[in-house]
Amino acid sequence: MKKPIRRIIEYTVLILIACIFVFPLIWMIVSSLKPEASIYTDMNGIKALLPSLNPSDWLQSYKELFNRFDIVQYIFNSVIYAVVITGGSIVVNAMAGYAFARFHFRGKKILFALMLALLIVPVETIIITQFTVAHSLGILNTRLAVILPLIANIFFIYLFRNFFKAVPEEVIESVKIDGGNNWTIFWRIVLPMSKPAIATVGTLSFIASWNDYLWPLMVLTDTSKFPLQVAITNINTTEPVFTNQVMSILTISTIPLIIVYILAQKYILQGLGGSGTGIK
Amino acid sequence: MKKLSVLVGVVCAVLFLAACGSGGSSEANHNEIVVWFHTSLETPEGEAMQNTIDRFNEEYEGEYTATAEFVPRSGSGGGYEDKINAALTTDTLPDVLTLDGPNTAAYAESGIIAPVDEYLTNKDDLLPSIIEQGTYDDQMYGVGFSESGVGIFYNKQMFEQAGIDLETLPTVDEPWDWDQFIELNETLHNEFDKPVIDMGFDDKSEWLMYAFTPFLWSQGGDVVSEDGTTAEGVLNDENGVKAFTFIQDMVKNGYSTITPVEKGFHTGEYAMKLGGSWTIAELEEYPDIEYGVMPYPTSPDTGELVSPSGSWQYAMSASSEKQEAAGALIDFMVSTESLSEMSLANSVLPASYSAIDEITDEVSDEMNVLIEQNAASAQARPLLPNYPQVSRIFQDTISDTTYYEENSDIQALLDDKAAQIQSALD
């Protein structure tokens, strides 16, 4: 055990840094709990980070929001997209990462270099051609069109590859001797040892799909399939814009991400214990 | 690892379901038409549109049926326009679509939309600015369903505090010129010793084109020549220099600021704001502010009142095989009843004379100032196929002008920008 003074300093520093990072989050939540006018009149004091003093104001903006939009439907859609994309992304990218980490196959080097080269493509600029692909596949206006393009991700493949490379050779060899094939090794041994990587990719992939706006809007025409982001953009750009309602819908859309992150970081820790190499 | 296998199972199941859910798109029927709106059904604008469609379907029951699809846009049209562009590449445009006024020329020039003159039963009722913005090559391609306007919002309490008699303020019939307006700013500036008007210089978007061209036009200048081929010698003529000098002086003298505080007028920070009709709706949330609206100031050389205008419009896609039905729908959607409903629901200015008569008693005095100003002085933005570039260069010009230290030589700045616009036109 260290001296208590040292700990106090450590915590003070951490709290100060945390404040720098967390104040927008607090401001967002608090601003959703007050009338719009107070958001701006409070801006230059500590009141900016306090909700309305009158608790009956708190839920007003949420009520108006739920009256204006079918929020439940949007949330449901967003959850479906995010869960499927996250699951698909973990499986597909982990498999590819495993192939690059563990197999020696023809064309490996070229393929890997090619993938890295593709990282430089600015996706924002090829959305029209992506759309024509979706059209030729005949998946426009289906949920599949929203999901498919977001699953494979070079960065995630790269991330998984690095993690799988760190898995000790002996572990895999011992299973091979026991008669396990590649498939079982991957599912039974490698993947369970890679919880930190899964949690990382899962979190990042969840965030990416949750925040995706332009692509779903382009491929869907049926409003009942729109994700939450479409509602956010909508409420944020339809004059007149009411900042407290904007903050309410942003709060609603941010909370799931925070929860996912809290859950995921728990698994990163578990990954430690599970692999038997915990620092403690 | 059970969890993972379950996960995989769920993923596969959902993918499968999603694939099944892809019902075939609506079958082509000669009497069924599809309309795309640039807004969500959940906005007042969207609701008004859906109501109009419902009434259309009732009135033309057995003859035509219209289905509306709502595509919310982001910012000044992104999202919705991307979707139109994408639909173009796959030839899947709807029969009727909405488009922003400045896009008329590009869409018409590219043969995406078809002229609608022959379907309009009451074209004379439309405001001249609406006809102007929808007409390309002497044919009407787009019909605006509302008008927009900008005025100078002022805070009554702050004006009185500065000793300004509210009775003497300008009206649409008797606007002030720039000199009088500068005097007003000086009085306010002396009283409050900080910027007194938020002109939206921080909003580097279409706003800078839309709200600031009237100053240029009032002086007698223009962005490009009448026929849309020349910018050099037009933007940078002496009228241009005068108008831009006025704009620069607003910042240089400290009357306005390039970094206004958000909602500054609403919270009593600034005494005035160059604001649109939507500002009226915003101010409902700020009951403490008593405000009025006055018209644009005019050039002292001409005294001519000019105000901005323009809006989204209905148009028929050229690829539609059901032009009769599409034309009937557009005509129905710009009837007095439809236009009045749109204006009231969305608190925007009406697009036709009869709609003005219909609603004028139902809207606030402030809104009526804008409606009056609009009918008297609205001018549409230039119709050019490469409008986006021209508009952006003009926006840059306004923005650069406000950096008075770096750009004290207005003539040089305008020469440079006129050359840029010229190369975009060529």
Place this chain on the structure above:
Amino acid sequence: MNIKKKENLAAYIFLAPALILLGLFLVYPSLLAIYYSFTDYYLLTPNDINIVWLENFIAIFKDPVFIQSLKNIALFVVLVIPIQVGAALGLALLINKQRKGNIFFKVAFFSPVVLSLVVISVLWLYLLNPSEGLINNILLNVGIDPQPFLSSPTQAMVTIVFVSAWQGAGYQMLIFLAGLQNIPGEVYEAGKIDGVNKWQKFYYITLPLLKPTSILIMITTLISAFKLIIQPMVMTQGGPMNATMTPVYYIYQSGFSDRMIGYASAMTVIFGIVIGIVTLIQSRVSREDDN
């Protein structure tokens, strides 16, 4: 031979889903973009595309805005990489430890990543407002003159650097964290016995073992820094006086606002080559370090 064939097959089975999806939604669209760069594709006339060969490329080299945007992005990349990656590593090291309330700190550091850019830009615009903003109030109290920040052609990009690093560091922190968790505890145990101090431990044990993660982070941060678009889009719209116009933003504008897909594609190709060269140099340098 048989085993080798089997391994080839197995590898491609593992790769198949990813390769198919990447091929459809990344490779094919990118190849099309290369093709379009030699054409006059105007967005509104997709059925009238003519090959113009190098016309677009010649025009680009005369385009002052594109050249300006290249200079801007160079400044951004040079500044943001050390700041953001350094901050990310620092944060990861700070919280890679068992202590009470750690979850709170982890969530706090990560929260700007999940926050909407709308919230972030509204808030920072407020804080950075030259006349009213909190930051200038603080500076004034410390005796520094108020700064114009985003409204100044010279300061705008630097300001965006800091906001971006602040916003994005949590992302790289997460990856560093996962990398740190992968370092076996025994290594540190061994170090303890040898009596190394904290700095030695960091420099001789943590840093080298973090190398693969660091290279990954450096390369991806570099590439995503090159692709900067959202922050200037929401905070400055590329201004003032094009000081924060970035290549991808300009490409986006040319393609989707100006509808000049051919021209935009040609810029994409040129810019892709630029990023490719820089990335190649950077990964060479980090590999040589390795040996």
